[in-house]
Amino acid sequence: MTGTAASVGKNARWLAGAQAAKIVIQLVGLGILSRLLGPSDFGVMALAIVVTSLAGLLRDMGTGPAIIRARELSATMVNSIFWVNMAMATAVALLVVVLAVPIASLFDTAPLAHLLYALSLTFPVISFGAAHQALLERESRFHITTRADVLSYTGGLCAAIVAARFGMGAKSLVLQAIVQATLSSLQMFMASPWRPSLSWDASEIRRIFSFSSNLTLSNLVLYLIRNTDSMIVGKTLGAVALGPYSLAFRIMLSPLQNVSLIASKALYPVLSTHQADPERLGATWLESTSFVALITATLMGGLIALCEPFVTVALGQRWGEVARLLPWLAPVGFVQSVLSTAPVIFMVKGRTDVLLKLNIGMAGLHIACWLIGARWGVSGVAAGYLVATIVSAPLYLVTTARLAGLPVARLLRALGIQSGLGISVFTVTFAARSALEPFALPPLALLLVAGLCGGLYGVWHVGRFSPDHMFALRRTFHLAS
Structure with missing residues (x-):
């Protein structure tokens, strides 16, 4: 077996195990939630996800793949990327809060605004661990990132089920997103030895712009x-x-x-x-x-x-x-x-x-x-x-x-x-x-x-x-x- 095939296979083994676990957990969780929540709850949350799924895109502004691809990676570059990510995520979160009511009016769904207020928290939370995750993946340490992924997903789903059982409706799905994002970023931060500092260099950002x-x-x-x-x-x-x-x-x-x-x-x-x-x-x-x-x-x-x-x-x-x-x-x-x-x-x-x-x-x-x-x-x-x-x-x-x-x-x-x-x-x-x-x-x-x-x-x-x-x-x- 070539070294490339072995490396890909090793990465895939960890990722496959994690994704298989998530698929099973997701199907079981959806089976439970579909009996606790109604079509309108899932519908309102789907509208909210249209907006908040931007968090997944803006968590690293395309800088995570740049960290993985870079042939030479300096601490200054990683620091610069970290603070750009946090600044952009905070700005987007504030923008979502400002536009929550107009967006809810656009879809003629008043409860949507309250969901967006809460979900805006996930933007800076996810970005906080993005650089740490990219560094782990650069070294193919997928045994760490996949474990964190499964644990955070399971934690979020359990929180949603408990909340739905107590009658929180669509808010239970919001709680799922917040808990999952928080657990994921915390685990990435703790697993990576790198810690952000206040150093910054605009030229490093221009290199990957x-x-x-x-x-x-x-x-x-x-x-x-x-x-x-x-x-x-x-x-x-x-x-x-x-x-x-x-x-x-x-x-x-x-x-x-x-x-x-x-x-x-x-x-x-x-x-x-x-x-x-x-x-x-x-x-x-x-x-x-x-x-x-x-x-x-x-x-x-x-x-x-x-x-x-x-x-x-x-x-x-x-x-x-x-x-x-x-x-x-x-x-x-x-x-x-x-x-x-x-x-x-x-x-x-x-x-x-x-x-x-x-x-x-x-x-x-x-x-x-x-x-x-x-x-x-x-x-x-x-x-x-x-x-x-x-x-x-x-x-x-x-x-x-x-x-x-x-x-x-x-x-x-x-x-x-x-x-x-x-x-x-x-x-x-x-x-x-x-x-x-x-x-x-x-x-x-x-x-x-x-x-x-x-x-x-x-x-x-x-x-x-x-x-x-x-x-x-x-x-x-x-x-x-």
């Missing part, structure tokens, strides 16, 4: 893409309609994004040390992207076939609208999980300017499709999402492949194989479900038996038609050391 500014703007455009659909649904169809739509994303897209996060986070610090080796860059990125596609194609094929019993078991009978949205959004999740590994190549090669241009084009296409789809309700918005994703994905992938020095035909062939796997898993799982329906099994039994059939077929399919991917999977999670 082009890279970081383009990356930040690119992330802001992605934020627009990922949240404008919720804004359209909330504005045109109301918070109650937004509840099922947001839950469909949290159940389906969040786990898939977690899978892709494993690959991109594991790759970035390792490939940053091989910036001048395009052959290694391309081959390693393709292997990781194929692995992501392998997992997500299997999951989405099974989910589409079993969307009704899955939603009934996970959320309850009253969330039937979620099941009607999943067949549209599941293919979106598959494509997005593959695309989400691509920015690593743009960052490693220092071409965040190209990434920004691509994301701007994608944003325009997605917004147009959502506005057209909104005429047919929530399902129309979901269908518009699928159309925009399918149309924009080829250009994104081709540009990434060329930048990585990878033959486009090789990339398309690999993704075509994984798409065929997803279709095959769907066919087998749906056939098993159809064969079992005359027996009138409970939803849980139907889900388990048909899902097991699809899962076993998926394992056989990979071993039979893609033995190299099966070997890569075993090597990544079992042989890496």
